[in-house]
Amino acid sequence: MxxxxxxxxxxxxxxxxxxSFVALASCDVASVPLPGGGPKIDTSKPVPVALLVPYDSAQASDIALAQSIENATRMAMADLQGVTIDLKVYPTGGQAERASAAASQAVANGAKIILGPVYGGSAKLAGIPAANAGVNVLSFSNNPDVAGGNVFILGPTxxxxxxxxxxxxxxxxxxxxxxxxxxxxxxxxxxxxxxxxxxxxxxxxxxxxxxxxxxxxxxxxxxxxxxxxxxxxxxxxxxxxxxxxxxxxxxxxxxxxxxxxxxxxxxxxxxxxxxxxxxxxxxxxxxxxxxxDVALTQAFSSRYAATYGQQPHTLAGLAYDGIAAVGALVKSGDANALTAQALTRSSGFAGVNGVFRLLPNGTNERGLxxxxxxxxxxxxxxxxxxxxxxxxx
Incomplete structure (x- = not known):
């Protein structure tokens, strides 16, 4: 005893x-609302996607997390059929201000959608320059306080x-x-x-x-x-x-x-x-x-381990899901595939952790x-x- x-x-x-479950930093500023908004894309060309992850952080755990997320993102890209992603990776150092700067650089470089960042406060700040450019953000956060406008959270709530x-x-x-x-x-x-x-x-x-x-x-x-x-x-x-x-x-x-x-x-x-x-x-x-979803999660973990020689971080599946959603939408050939209206389709998406859908309020629903x-x-x-x-x- x-x-x-x-x-x-x-x-x-x-x-x-x-x-750790939801204690992600939040911020008082609000992203500019974009009801149904988003950029036009050319579905005949590679889709520019920005990935914001905490590379350059002083925390070793952040670096490992960033690598696992990037690995899962590239695995998802390789699985897409009929869709090509032009991925650019931007380090945030795990800091909200750097995430905002990274988002500004990403949209300046032509990103049509942003995956990440991880932490809630970073997602909120990154959403501001993204909103000004008409770009939606799919954050890996699970903090509903930072969701809304052009910021969607992929983490379970x-x-x-x-x-x-x-x-x-x-x-x-x-x-x-x-x-x-x-x-x-x-x-x-x-x-x-x-x-x-x-x-x-x-x-x-x-x-x-x-x-x-x-x-x-x-x-x-x-x-x-x-x-x-x-x-x-x-x-x-x-x-x-x-x-x-x-x-x-x-x-x-x-x-x-x-x-x-x-x-x-x-x-x-x-x-x-x-x-x-x-x-x-x-x-x-x-x-x-x-x-x-047990079967799907185990299948993803096994594939990831076979590819990279180690188990994925628990957030890695969210990165895969983000790319899977982008690929499913872009494959339709619709120039409005990455608007908020398209991202929140009621049928949702099939992810490696199970079925999920993004909600108009920026949160999500997942099959558990x-x-x-x-x-x-x-x-x-x-x-x-x-x-x-x-x-x-």
Whole structure:
């Protein structure tokens, strides 16, 4: 027990850096709205595409991320049939100001669409010179606060994930949901998304318990969470925390206080199979969380590893998806293929992580699988949809 507790507390210390799931920098400036806007293109010629990635960053992790994204982009380009991409790569150093300058240079060089940058604040600033030139931006961010106008985000959003999970919970008889979240901007936003999804899908919100993001804060919150679960009759607890934060400690201490999944059912807004070592935590067994389409993701990872000799970064698939969307639109031969109206077509696109579509508000909707952990292994219990049809927000 003490070894597990130590590991959980060590994980909690990492909260200093904030939660990685949506804690991307944002900015107060707004991109110029371009309803339905975008550049005209000549589909008979290579399409100029700019890729903004954090090369030149002082962080080694940024450099590795940039390389993985570029690799996936070039893999996608090679897979296109009947469409040629003229790709130019622009380093941002992981800095918003450099991303803005890179976007300015990209549109000056004739880019018809911009892929990237990664971070939310960078995406927002890059969107301004791009908007002035009538060019749309497909950012790898998952921060909805930076979406809108000519800026679209490709990363999975809290709203999309919460809606998928609550819908599945209701379908499987888990309608009385208690929300548990850390007190941070990211986790509070996640809690709001869960609350909206509960109302949207006919479930009942049995209450909300938040805690200070510290070891002491989690420890002090355990009795309250356990009490609320029992007194309200909640049949599910929906957590916003991830394994890089408070979840390992929550998953250990709640069962020690008589609260364990599946009664009530633990549901996670974040992917509880990351890192893989977390799957051995007893408290995460029989939990539910959402992941990208399992078969497609595995196929992409295998192809990437065979090509580049290592596994792709988790964001690399977004780069592939961006190129896949551009290719599908340009192949139509329409000069307006890269306008916002075309990018937000309701049928969406087939990506390496599953089906996805861009929404008029700049966010996105993705087909997600529901997974659980059994015997320390991830098990898909509800496959991701392969088309939108009746599936949607």
């Amino acid at each position: 003490f070894a597990r507790l130590s590991a959980a507390r060590t994980s909690l210390i990492k909260l200093v850096a904030g939660l 809290f709203e999309n994930t919460a809606n998928r999970l609550v819908r599945y919970a209701v379908k499987n008889g888990k309608r009385k949901i208690l929300i548990v979240n850390g007190d941070s901007p990211a986790e509070n936003a996640g809690a709001n998304a869960i609350a909206s999804a509960i109302g949207r899908n006919g479930a009942s919100m049995m209450g909300q318990t938040s805690f200070e993001l510290s070891q002491a804060g989690v420890t002090q919150a355990i009795p309250k969470i356990a009490s609320s679960s029992r007194s309200t009759g909640a049949d599910a607890i929906f957590f916003t925390s991830g394994n890089d934060g408070a979840m390992p400690l929550l998953a250990q201490m709640l069962p020690e206080n008589g609260i364990s999944s599946p009664n009530p059912q633990f549901i996670g807004l974040q992917r509880w199979n990351i890192p893989p070592t977390a799957m051995s935590l007893p408290g995460l067994q029989n939990s539910w969380f959402a992941i990208p 699988s529901i997974a659980t952990i059994q015997n320390n292994q991830v098990v898909e219990i509800d496959p991701a949809p392969r088309a939108f049809g009746g599936f949607g927000l």
